[in-house]
Amino acid sequence: MKTRLLACLFLPVAVFGREEKPTKDSTMHHDASHKGHHKPAPEKVQIGVASYYANKFEGRKTYTDEIFTQQKLTAASNTLPMHTWVRVTNLHNHKSVIVRINDKMNPHNKRLIDLTQAAATRLGFAGQGLTRVRIDVLGKKRPPDAEDEVAVRQPGQD
Incomplete structure (x- = not known):
């Protein structure tokens, strides 16, 4: 009886335990549930305050063990999964940049996103410290219109 019970418990793992690749419409519920945590899916659009x-x-080192540099187009977030690509738009001037989430902020930080100085410069708020932004979640795949992650500053670029 014990063997049959164990077989019934492990059979679903063998059949259903293989994780499928997430699709564009998938949520984080499946991904987080296998760890015993239930995290809500990130909102596709978020509005809040950005800093750098x-x-x-x-x-x-960042949360993903990458070496941090201000020259990359990366960001930290407490609400988005690691390696998620997002478009950040400055709501004051409508400039936008695509960045990859590779770090977490201090848990007490109430801001939406913390950008590198390269990304803040692209958004036109590097001298101000903070700005209101809109974040559009693009997914885990690198978007075709994403620039190289290492931002090379061109003369005359603001």
Whole structure:
């Protein structure tokens, strides 16, 4: 009886335990549930305040173990999964940039996103510190219109 019970418990794992690749319309419910946590799916559009990293983080490891540099088009978020691509639009001037989430912010930080200085410069708020932004979640695949992750500053670029 014990063997039959164990077989019934493990059979669904063998049949259904293989995780499928997420689709454009999939949510994080399936991904998080296998860890015993239930996280809601990230909103496709978020509006809030953006800031940018202080220089003291240069050369440190990010949450994804990458070495942080202000020259990359990456960002930190407490609401979005790692390696998610997002379009960030400055609501004051309508400039936008595509970045990849590769870090988490301090848990007490109430801001929506923390950008590199390269991304903040593209959005036109690097000298201000904060701005209101709209974030459009693009998914885990690199969007075709995403620039190289390492932003090369061109003369005359603001």
